[in-house]
Every structure is written in C-alpha cells, then in structure tokens.
Amino acid sequence: MKKYRLFFIILIISLILTGCWDYNDINKRNITLSVGVDNAHNGKGVEFSGENARLGPSKGHDGGQIGSASISSSFTFVSNGKDFEEARANYNKNIPLNDFSGATRAVVFSKEYAKNPGIDSYINRVINLFGYRSALLIAVSDIPTNELFNAKIKNDISIGHAVEDTLRHLSEEGDLVYKTIYEANSDILLEDVGYLIPYIGIRDSSISVLGYAVMSNDSRLIDIIKLNEMSTANLLLSKNAVQRKSYKCPAHPMQDISVKTSLKRRKIKTSIVNDSININIDLNLKSEIQYPYHYLSHNKNDIEPLEKSIEDKIQEDVLNIIKKSQEEFKIDCFDFARYFRVQNPEVYKKISWKEEYPNIKFTVKVKTKLVNTNLLEIYQE
Amino acid sequence: MKNNFIKKMNELNKKNIGVYVRKLLALDKEVYLLYIPLIVDRKSISENIIKPILEYPENSRLTMKKLAEAVIFADEVEFDSDEEKFEGYLLEGKTIILSPNEGDYLVVDVLKREKRNVESPEVETGIKSPRDAFTESIETNLSLIRYRIKDPALRIESMSIGRRTKTKVAVVYIKDIVNTDYLNQIKDQLNRIEIDGILESGYIEKYLSDKKKIFPQIGTSERSDSVAGKLLDGKVAIIVDGSNFALIAPRTFLEFLDSGDDHYGNTYISVFVSILRFIALLLTLTLSALYVTVVAYHPDILPSQYILSLANSRVAVPVNAVLEALLMEFVVELLRESNTRLPRQIGPSIGIVGTIVIGQAAVSAGLVSPLMVIIVSLSSMASFALPDYSLVNITRLLKFFMILCAGVFGLFGFIMGYTFLVVVLVSTYSVGIPYTAPLAPFSLKDIKDFLLADIVTNKDRPSYIDAKDKTKR
Numbered sequence: 068m069k070k071y072r073l074f075f076i077i078l079i080i081s082l083i084l085t086g087c088w089d090y091n092d093i094n095k096r097n098i099t100l101s102v103g104v105d106n107a108h109n110g111k112g113v114e115f116s117g118e119n120a121r122l123g124p125s126k127g128h129d130g131g132q133i134g135s136a137s138i139s140s141s142f143t144f145v146s147n148g149k150d151f152e153e154a155r156a157n158y159n160k161n162i163p164l165n166d167f168s169g170a171t172r173a174v175v176f177s178k179e180y181a182k183n184p185g186i187d188s189y190i191n192r193v194i195n196l197f198g199y200r201s202a203l204l205i206a207v208s209d210i211p212t213n214e215l216f217n218a219k220i221k222n223d224i225s226i227g228h229a230v231e232d233t234l235r236h237l238s239e240e241g242d243l244v245y246k247t248i249y250e251a252n253s254d255i256l257l258e259d260v261g262y263l264i265p266y267i268g269i270r271d272s273s274i275s276v277l278g279y280a281v282m283s284n285d286s287r288l289i290d291i292i293k294l295n296e297m298s299t300a301n302l303l304l305s306k307n308a309v310q311r312k313s314y315k316c317p318a319h320p321m322q323d324i325s326v327k328t329s330l331k332r333r334k335i336k337t338s339i340v341n342d343s344i345n346i347n348i349d350l351n352l353k354s355e356i357q358y359p360y361h362y363l364s365h366n367k368n369d370i371e372p373l374e375k376s377i378e379d380k381i382q383e384d385v386l387n388i389i390k391k392s393q394e395e396f397k398i399d400c401f402d403f404a405r406y407f408r409v410q411n412p413e414v415y416k417k418i419s420w421k422e423e424y425p426n427i428k429f430t431v432k433v434k435t436k437l438v439n440t441n442l443l444e445i446y447q448e
Numbered sequence: 449m450k451n452n453f454i455k456k457m458n459e460l461n462k463k464n465i466g467v468y469v470r471k472l473l474a475l476d477k478e479v480y481l482l483y484i485p486l487i488v489d490r491k492s493i494s495e496n497i498i499k500p501i502l503e504y505p506e507n508s509r510l511t512m513k514k515l516a517e518a519v520i521f522a523d524e525v526e527f528d529s530d531e532e533k534f535e536g537y538l539l540e541g542k543t544i545i546l547s548p549n550e551g552d553y554l555v556v557d558v559l560k561r562e563k564r565n566v567e568s569p570e571v572e573t574g575i576k577s578p579r580d581a582f583t584e585s586i587e588t589n590l591s592l593i594r595y596r597i598k599d600p601a602l603r604i605e606s607m608s609i610g611r612r613t614k615t616k617v618a619v620v621y622i623k624d625i626v627n628t629d630y631l632n633q634i635k636d637q638l639n640r641i642e643i644d645g646i647l648e649s650g651y652i653e654k655y656l657s658d659k660k661k662i663f664p665q666i667g668t669s670e671r672s673d674s675v676a677g678k679l680l681d682g683k684v685a686i687i688v689d690g691s692n693f694a695l696i697a698p699r700t701f702l703e704f705l706d707s708g709d710d711h712y713g714n715t716y717i718s719v720f721v722s723i724l725r726f727i728a729l730l731l732t733l734t735l736s737a738l739y740v741t742v743v744a745y746h747p748d749i750l751p752s753q754y755i756l757s758l759a760n761s762r763v764a765v766p767v768n769a770v771l772e773a774l775l776m777e778f779v780v781e782l783l784r785e786s787n788t789r790l791p792r793q794i795g796p797s798i799g800i801v802g803t804i805v806i807g808q809a810a811v812s813a814g815l816v817s818p819l820m821v822i823i824v825s826l827s828s829m830a831s832f833a834l835p836d837y838s839l840v841n842i843t844r845l846l847k848f849f850m851i852l853c854a855g856v857f858g859l860f861g862f863i864m865g866y867t868f869l870v871v872v873l874v875s876t877y878s879v880g881i882p883y884t885a886p887l888a889p890f891s892l893k894d895i896k897d898f899l900l901a902d903i904v905t906n907k908d909r910p911s912y913i914d915a916k917d918k919t920k921r
Contacts, residue, residue, distance in 0.1 A: 093747040098759055122756075167747065
C-alpha cells in the first residue's frame, strides 16, 4: 500500500488542481466559427457579431441525417456593449450552450472600426484570452460586420469558412499574404512598422478579396492597397509571390504574351551612406511564358527585349508602391525595419525608424529569365 | 518368504485405487503382475508380458533377471526392491512383476496414452509457417522439438511437479548456448513449486512470473518451430504434460510482437509488419482514450473542420464521451468473450449480429456516434493483429484503464496513464532480463535485428540474453 501512496497523492492533487470536471463534450458546446467586431450603431461602444455552427440535421437539406458528420448551416448573433466585456456578456445571454472558441477561424473587423478606434485592443483580448487558435486569421471588411455575417453566400457553409478558405487558397497560389492574429501582434510589438491585412467584401454573394488594408502601428486603418497593386506588394512580402500578366512583345506590337512571373529569391540589403539609409532590393524572378495571344513567328532575339520590358515594368511598380508607402501611408508596411534591425542593430537603436522611413532611398533591381520560350514559334536564322 | 511384497500387495488391493493383481504360474514359480487396468495398455500386457511368461519353455529356474532379459517383450524395464514405491509406479501407469521369493521386482512401462494427432495451431496462426502444433502429450511435443534440433547439446531435463497429479515437466535448452544463470533460476523456481496439481502450463507460468507486474513475463507458444527458434536464441522452454502450450523464458516485451513467421518471409515485409504491429498495439491501447480526450477536453487539437464534423456526429448522443467509450468497449468485449465460448458453428453468425446489428442500430438509435463505432472496431481489429494472446488480453484490460485516465483528467490523464504503463514496463523483468530490452537498455543492433528478422544479416544472438555462444555462425 505504501508503494501506491505516492501514486494516489498525485492522482488526488491533479484531480483538485485541473478542475476539468466542468468540461462539456464538444457537441454540448456552442462552436463559434467566426467573430465580427464593429462600432455599435448608436455610436457608443462595440458590437460583436458571432457566427455559430448549427449542429444536427438541417431543415430542407437532404444530407441532414442523424449522426452525419457535416455541418449544414450556421446562425449569427449580434450583441452591443459599451466595452468588450459588456458586449460579450450580452452575447453570452444569446447563445444556448457554453462557448467554445477553439474552432474560430477568422476575426473580421469593419472598415469603420478599423479606422477608429483601431483593432489593437481586440487583438490584445484574443491573444491573452485562453482558447483561441493561434492560426486565427484577421481581415477587414468594407461593410459593417453585422451585414457581412447576415449576408447569404452561395459558395460556402458559413462566412467564417468562406473567409478562411478564400484567404488560404489565394495565399497558397501566391496571390495574397494574410496575417494571423499572432503575427499582427508581433508587428504591433515592433512599434515602428505597420502591416497589411486582407481587405474583404461580399461580391456576387461570395466572399471576395478587395485588396490590402494598410494598418498603422497603432493598428488603425490608414488606406487601402487596391486589387491591381496587390501582386506588386506580394513581391515584397510573400514567399511565393506570383504575377500573371500579359506583356506586349516589343518586336510585334500586335502580339501579347501571357507571362507568369514568380518570385525565386528576394534579397534586401540595407546600408548607411552619408548618414542616410539606403535599401537595395534584389528581385530574382522566374518568368514562364504561358501562351501567346496570337500564332505569330518570332525571332529568338525577341526574347531579350521581352525580358527587359518585364523587368522594367516590375521595377517601376515596386518603386511606385514603396513611394506610396513613404509619401501617402507614411508607414513601413513592408517589414523593411526587420531587415534593417538585423543588418544594422546599433544604428537601429539610435534612430526612429518611423521618422526616417519617408526619407529612405530605395533602389530596386529586377532580374528575370524567360522560360518556356518554345511555346513561341521561333524560327532559326 | 524373502520379502514383504505379498503383504504390501494385499494392502494395495484393499485401498480401492483400482489395482488389479494377476497371479501366474511358470514352472511352479509364482509370479504376480500388478497394474491399474484403467491406465495401462492391457493388450500389451497380455501379448508382451503374460504370454511369454506362460509359454516359458525352458526347464531352468526363472529369475527376475532372466525374465527381464530373455522373456518379456518390453522396451522399458527397471529393477527395484523398495515395496513402498509400489503405489507410485502403479499410478504412473507401470506394471509391476514380482515374485514372493526374490528381493527385486520389475517395473515395466506399459502406459496407455490417450492422445490426439498433431494438428495445425489454433491460436498462433501464420501464413508461411509450419502447421505442426503441440498436443497435450509431452512425448509428442518433445519429439517435435527433437525432430527440429538434432543437436547432441539439446538437453531435456524431466521432473515431476504436483503432489497429487505428479505432472511431468520438461525443461528444454541447448546446453552450450543457454545462459546458465537464468537456467538455474528457472530450475530453482520449478523445484520450489509446492502444489497438489499442475493441469496446464499456465500454472507453471504463474509460478515463474512476478505477480505484481501486469504484463506477461513468460512466453507461450503452441508452435514447435517457434519454440525451436527460441531455443536456438539461447532461451529455455518448459513443456508440461497435458498442455499444448510450451512456456518460453525469458521473454521481452518486443518479442511478444514477433509472430515467428516474420523470420521466414521477405525482410522488407517483416520490417513493415513489425512496425504495423507496434502501431496496432498503440491503437488498441489508446484510440478510445484519445477519442474521449479530444471530445471532452481538447477539441482544439483538431483542425477546425474536424471539430465541426466531430461535434455534428455526436449531436444526438445523449451520454457523455467517457460513458460512450466505456459502453461500446464493454459491448465489444462482451461480443468477443461470447464468441470465444460459442460453438464453432454459430460463432460467425453472432459476429455478424454483433457488428452489424449492434453497431448500425446503436448509431441510428442515436445512442453512440458513428465515429465511436469506427474507433471501437478499429481498436479491436488492431488487437487481432498482435500475435501473442497473453499480451492481447492484458491490452484489453489496460484499454479501460486508459479510458478512465483520459476521462478524468483529459490529455493530462492520458499522458499520466501512458507514463504509468511505461514505468511498469521498464520495471518489469523476465527471469532477470529487463523486459524492455533492447529498447531500454538500448541496443541499436538488437533493435535492427529484431526489425529485420533476417537470418542472413542477423549473425548474433540478442545481446541481452547473454548466451554462452554469442554468434549464430
């Protein structure tokens, strides 16, 4: 008996300390799929919209058999309060079961809320509260979240699913960079940088990405990077950025050639010359010809000018978007501070990156090599 | 009269142990035959003992020595003079031939054995393995081993255990391979057994095992090829008369996952199935417990899509996860147990009733979730992949222990239960050999040899056995 005493003591202590007895099985909890945060309509306080999974058989669906494993629909609750706590308390009054936030996939902020008061306090809340997933996505919507969550979409079972699925698949394709709530928090903690989060809306009854919301360091929405500039921003942020564009063939003004350009390597080098900060960006790209618009005969000498025009176009776009960040946004939203901090740690401590950023001199070098040229009909001389 | 044989004979006759006395006259010399008709071969007595004595033609005096050497037809004849041993000999199925005038009597072996033929194994089935399983007769079993190992160093030490049953027990080993330390330990333990009866090798197994440890420490095998293989590894086999299972000691935990026919098949396949069986063991032990943990405490460890599917599949289930798991596992154990006891003709049909009717109906009635049915069937299927029945049995029990741990403390309890089992495992010894060898104490070479199970690459005997002859070549 003496031998087992220790074992029993451990058992009893853990029993008292863990307090797991009030846990409920997952089907006895209210599964939150996504959360929307907005300013309250009366202008005071916040409004939560929570999208919750409706478990069990659905009405009017043929797949709604007992014990079937797919969820069929979701329902939304909206609650108001002067602060998060009050709004949450009001929200809890609506939901039928204990809340389970471990399956929450996305937090969506309305454009107005992101502008004022800013999203950092909610990020803080999620980071410090127990139970959310660390891969929780954040996004800003162009309409009030109440409207967003009550909208009917046709291509997914819930808004939360749709937001996550859309953002993830675009990110896998190299068309988008999204931030999880923890990554955004680490940007906020860096103090000198802003960050980009996906800007979404509802178009044609489905969730659609409209661009990037540019967030300042105090997490307020400054501006929007539009859809047509997104791929350029991706070249500076994404690991697998891809651009699909058609370029005019310099030798044949009639010919358009579809080119898929993907990032091979991005090298960002920072230096200090005569007390001013220089940043050199080297973009090494792989350009694949996807198809020519017309069947025309090409000379193999046509390739080099085409490469050059791709390089020039991308260089121009990148410089433009950086200039925009320096002059319009006035915030480093492309993470250059991280490169500078690593490469010049001493200088970084002394300067205020926020103030220096608009004066930084950027040089962009783009190098690309066209592959798949055999798709063009090239005649030999 | 020169001896007390007749007096003793008359005493025995009164004792009602079924002794039959046959008096013969050969040239006016009285010869008595004593035997118990139930256990002797009476035809053999008539043909080989009585007939030659009555037909004894010579005129010279008939002595016991002459009787043994020139008259009776029997292969096993002993001389003895102690009349107190009469009873023992008779109960062993021997016939005693005595004469009132001589100091020695003859003991002739005419035991009649009821035995069945050598059949294919029932428990340790394999695909590419010999089909000659042990029977209940110790002679047959020993002959099967002898037939496989024609080595003069193969030793068979017989002893008799059991005050009343006097069961024959044979300790078999190869003298120049076996480690004498544990051979002596086993023999000591066998000699110390004080019991009135041994009816099955399981009795001996219990005496050789540490009662406090839950895992089986002695291997059992009904296949002679697998026993021969273990003997060649330097182990000791214990064959018990009346049992069709041989005991093998020492036995480590990993060896319980070795089906024997791994050694005969393709090496790649044997690596694959070894790992497969290890996974099967883990599945049997933990699948239901993990389900309970995830459903009740930590759904967060799943991707969010799975959380929804999981929640939705359980939505109509009224009981909580722990109860659900315990209930379903209980039902499966019930089915398994009833299937073992059922006559062979109706066994399969009950299996169908069990799986389809109970599984399907319980799901549609909303008593259990479909996932639970999958988990329970998977974990019991996995348990059938384990080759050793004694390990399977203990895993069945430990499964419930794991469910309870997980049900009370969640993932924390799950890990706690697991740790407890690992502690028990590493503190177990089989006849002085660490149970978890070669994992702890660690030996990469032995692990490799175990996994490959390839007789060509595997040149040495397992190092943890510390055999006298360490190499196989």
